Amino acid sequence: MPELNRRLEQITDSVIGHMTALCDALPGSINLAQGCPEHDPPKAILDALVKEAAGGPQHQYAVLCGSPNLRRCIADKYSPLIGKALDPEEEVVVTCGGTEAMMAIMMAICNEGDKVIIFSPFYECYGTDAFLNGAEPIYVPLVPPAYEFDPAVLEDAFKQGGKAIVVCNPNNPSGKVFTREELLLIEELAAKYDAFVITDEPYEHIVYAPYEHVRAASLPGAYERTITCNSLSKTFSITGWRIGFVIAPPKIAEAIKLAHVFLTVGTASPLQEAACAGFSLGQEYYDELVADYAANREIICGGLDEIGLTYTLPKGGFFVMVDITPFLEKPMFKGWSDLQFCEWLVDEIGVGATPGSCFFAEPVNNLIRLQFASNAATLHEAIERFKRLKAYL
Numbered sequence: 373m374p375e376l377n378r379r380l381e382q383i384t385d386s387v388i389g390h391m392t393a394l395c396d397a398l399p400g401s402i403n404l405a406q407g408c409p410e411h412d413p414p415k416a417i418l419d420a421l422v423k424e425a426a427g428g429p430q431h432q433y434a435v436l437c438g439s440p441n442l443r444r445c446i447a448d449k450y451s452p453l454i455g456k457a458l459d460p461e462e463e464v465v466v467t468c469g470g471t472e473a474m475m476a477i478m479m480a481i482c483n484e485g486d487k488v489i490i491f492s493p494f495y496e497c498y499g500t501d502a503f504l505n506g507a508e509p510i511y512v513p514l515v516p517p518a519y520e521f522d523p524a525v526l527e528d529a530f531k532q533g534g535k536a537i538v539v540c541n542p543n544n545p546s547g548k549v550f551t552r553e554e555l556l557l558i559e560e561l562a563a564k565y566d567a568f569v570i571t572d573e574p575y576e577h578i579v580y581a582p583y584e585h586v587r588a589a590s591l592p593g594a595y596e597r598t599i600t601c602n603s604l605s606k607t608f609s610i611t612g613w614r615i616g617f618v619i620a621p622p623k624i625a626e627a628i629k630l631a632h633v634f635l636t637v638g639t640a641s642p643l644q645e646a647a648c649a650g651f652s653l654g655q656e657y658y659d660e661l662v663a664d665y666a667a668n669r670e671i672i673c674g675g676l677d678e679i680g681l682t683y684t685l686p687k688g689g690f691f692v693m694v695d696i697t698p699f700l701e702k703p704m705f706k707g708w709s710d711l712q713f714c715e716w717l718v719d720e721i722g723v724g725a726t727p728g729s730c731f732f733a734e735p736v737n738n739l740i741r742l743q744f745a746s747n748a749a750t751l752h753e754a755i756e757r758f759k760r761l762k763a764y765l
């Protein structure tokens with residue numbers, strides 16, 4: 373057989389996929405490894421989908437860079453939030469989820485040998501997307517438990533030739549919400565070293581008071597170098613619809629459109645039309661969404677408090693990083709990896725978690741990630757099962 377793409381040999385399979393497969397193989401287990409909202413999507417969107425399904429021109433190819441209606445909705449929503457009148461034709465591209473958006477962005481900006489700065493811990497696809505497009509990741513640690521970065525280390529990464537930086541805000545997996553000051557510094561360094569800022573914001577509406585979401589693209593002078601990568605997956609609880617989008621200045625958006633068109637020829641047309649209905653929802657929808665996730669955070673974190681495990685309280689998103697050091701110090705677990713611990717958790721208590729090491733470039737072995745997007749009953753049951761772990765402490 374002729375040789376396959378050599379770059380793929382260096383990419384390891386998804387650890388989250390592995391943990392999910394273990395949960396799937398064990399009836400009755402609870403998968404807190406993969407974050408998938410158990411909320412129903414807003415009724416307005418589902419009603420609109422029924423109408424779309426009933427027929428009409430939207431069952432054929434969409435306009436390649438996104439339905440004009442959806443791009444108009446996106447431009448109308450984000451113009452005031454970013455503080456710039458966005459042109460839906462020139463500055464918005466609709467993609468197959470945020471996942472494709474990030475790949476299309478990397479395809480649009482990377483040349484062989486380029487370097488892309490990525491904060492560690494990171495969402496799984498950033499380094500892979502950069503690498504598959506010939507670029508080399510430079511990792512800058514967000515140091516647990518506070519997940520802060522050292523400005524000198526960040527500047528050093530730009531000095532090494534970082535052509536772009538990826539900022540996941542709110543951050544998956546750590547729950548960090550970048551402050552205005554941190555984002556100003558990132559934008560200032562990007563301007564100094566002439567780099568792009570790619571900001572991945574699918575959890576923008578899941579930020580817990582008193583913290584607030586600051587859009588990097590809205591900062592003074594930032595728009596021209598900032599590429600916003602986003603998704604409707606979490607905002608409208610429609611992860612299966614695969615609708616993401618990019619907002620970027622026209623020349624950059626043009627390159628992203630080109631990459632997107634050759635990757636997918638466009639996103640599912642009826643779903644794009646139906647998703648427009650979500651943009652008419654008022655502030656009360658977003659308030660309810662974040663209140664629901666805040667209640668879930670309380671169930672999980674309150675449960676961890678009861679058990680006596682330490683964690684970093686997430687400021688945004690629906691993941692929490694839990695410290696498993698107290699277990700790893702016991703003779704029974706001596707020398708175990710976090711992956712072994714997570715595999716054991718599935719067998720022992722029927723709960724799936726993600727080993728933290730898969731999110732870090734540094735050798736971190738004492739953290740596991742739990743998602744709390746499941747419904748309250750599932751999370752309560754997961755905590756009941758975790759309580760059995762006290763016997764091992």
Ligand SMILES: Cc1ncc(COP(=O)(O)O)c(C=O)c1O
Nearest residue numbers: 469470471495544572603605616
């Ligand atoms: C940080 C982050 N970015 C992007 C995505 C991709 O989302 P989607 O492809 O469903 O839009 C996810 C999904 O979990 C995520 O956590």
